[in-house]
Amino acid sequence: MTSYDDLPYVEAELNYLAPIAERPRYYAYDPGPGVPRSNMAHEAHRVRIHDMRPIQSQISLDRQGFALLEQRSAVRDFWDEDEIRRVYYPEAERLIAAVTGASRVFIFDHTLRRRIPGTIDRTRDAPRQPATFVHVDHTAKSGPQRVRDLLPDDAEELLRGRVQVINLWRPILGPLRDAPLAVCDAATVAAADLVPSDLVYRDRLGETYGVTYNAAHRWFYAAEMRVDEALLLKCCDTMTDGRARFMPHTSFTDPTTPPDAPARESIELRTLVFHPA
Numbered sequence: 001m002t003s004y005d006d007l008p009y010v011e012a013e014l015n016y017l018a019p020i021a022e023r024p025r026y027y028a029y030d031p032g033p034g035v036p037r038s039n040m041a042h043e044a045h046r047v048r049i050h051d052m053r054p055i056q057s058q059i060s061l062d063r064q065g066f067a068l069l070e071q072r073s074a075v076r077d078f079w080d081e082d083e084i085r086r087v088y089y090p091e092a093e094r095l096i097a098a099v100t101g102a103s104r105v106f107i108f109d110h111t112l113r114r115r116i117p118g119t120i121d122r123t124r125d126a127p128r129q130p131a132t133f134v135h136v137d138h139t140a141k142s143g144p145q146r147v148r149d150l151l152p153d154d155a156e157e158l159l160r161g162r163v164q165v166i167n168l169w170r171p172i173l174g175p176l177r178d179a180p181l182a183v184c185d186a187a188t189v190a191a192a193d194l195v196p197s198d199l200v201y202r203d204r205l206g207e208t209y210g211v212t213y214n215a216a217h218r219w220f221y222a223a224e225m226r227v228d229e230a231l232l233l234k235c236c237d238t239m240t241d242g243r244a245r246f247m248p249h250t251s252f253t254d255p256t257t258p259p260d261a262p263a264r265e266s267i268e269l270r271t272l273v274f275h276p277a
Contacts, residue, residue, distance in 0.1 A: 004218065007050040012252045014049075014182065014219070015042040015133040017195055017210035024197035024210050028122060031200075040197070042133050045213045049182050049252065052220040059220075061100065061166070065186030065234040065247030066220070071095055071170075072228040078172040078267050084110060092168050092269050099232065100164070104274040108150050111270075112172075115179050115263040130179045130251035130264060136209035136235055137270070138165045139196055139246070143236030147272060149204070162275040165236040169268040175224035177261040179251040181231065184211075185218040186244035193217075194246060211248045221252075235270075 017024065018041040026038040052059060052068060061067050075088045093105040114127040121129040138146065143165045148155040169181060193214045199206035222229065237245040251264070 002054045004050065004055075007052075007054055008223075009048040009050040010221075010254055010256055011046055011048055012182075012255060013044040013046050014250055014252055015044055016213040017041075017134070017197075018043040019212070020195075024195060025200060026197065026208075027200045028206075029200075029202055030122075030124070040133075040210060043213070047217070047219050049219040049221050051223045052183075053222060061232055061234050062243040063187065064183075064220075065244035066183040066249075067099065067232045068222050069095070069099065069230050069232065070228060071230045073170075078265075079112065084267070088267075089269070092271070095230075096166060096168065096232070096271055096273060100166070100273055101275070102164075102273045103276050104158075106151065106272040106274070107269050108146065108272060109270050110267060112265075112267050114265045117263075130181075130266070131249075132251055134184070134211040134248050134250045135197075136194065136211065136246045136248050137167065137233075138236040139194075139207045139209050140236070140238075141196070142207035144238065145207075150272070158274050159238070161277040163236075163238045164234060164273040164275075166271050166273050167233040167235055167268045168230055168271065169233055169266065170230040171225050171227055171264065171266050173262055173265040174227040176226075176264060176266075177224060177254065177257045179264040180221050180223075180225065180254055181266075182219050182221050182250055182252045183231065183233065184248040185220065186234070186247045188214075188216045188218045189246065189248060190214060190216070193248075209246060209248070217248075221254075233268075 024040045096105045194209040197210045234247045
């Protein structure tokens with residue numbers, strides 16, 4: 001069995017949440033003149049990010065909070081919204097149900113990203129950009145709330161059982177060398193590292209976790225991910241029996257990336273995953 005310390009790695013800077021006196025807040029849209037997009041500041045910490053490939057078979061959603069899978073998609077054009085919903089959504093539902101043993105998988109949105117140097121994320125008339133700070137998409141509060149928001153008629157029954165929020169992430173241009181995704185072993189994350197933060201939409205208030213630095217964090221990535229590979233990312237789990245619940249992640253600048261590497265293009269699906277009580 002390959003040990004963590006024997007894994008190949010790169011060293012890179014990851015942007016963690018800096019200490020803040022008030023509740024962190026980020027607007028998911030341009031709030032207008034004079035209103036800052038965010039009150040958060042981030043501080044860079046240089047860390048080792050290990051290649052998970054040698055231990056791929058030892059990694060699982062319930063232990064580390066992520067998993068690397070092979071999955072060849074029948075989608076021909078990931079920039080075709082109709083094809084994503086018609087072909088990719090059913091593929092993803094089958095894959096996640098098979099991996100988790102879930103009784104139901106509900107896909108509630110997807111995001112396409114294409115990195116354009118110098119572009120700020122969530123800019124009008126520009127594609128979404130890779131996230132450049134360490135975060136978790138949902139919290140112990142906002143995960144169950146998404147069930148109530150999206151499936152109100154069934155929510156209370158569904159919430160009696162186990163509910164997970166799991167993202168399916170993949171490059172759509174590969175092998176991926178530009179702005180790869182770093183994922184943190186959830187078992188190395190302390191509860192105090194996770195800072196509830198407001199994500200303000202025009203029509204609702206979401207909540208994510210900002211993440212403060214902890215030298216115990218163990219970071220991984222999949223070197224040169226292919227388009228027939230996907231990462232499952234656990235963003236929330238209502239089980240409190242010691243399994244991974246919240247998995248921090250971020251894009252990063254790989255110092256070994258060739259200067260002529262194609263810009264990252266990727267897609268992530270966000271799903272609610274249900275298990276009966």
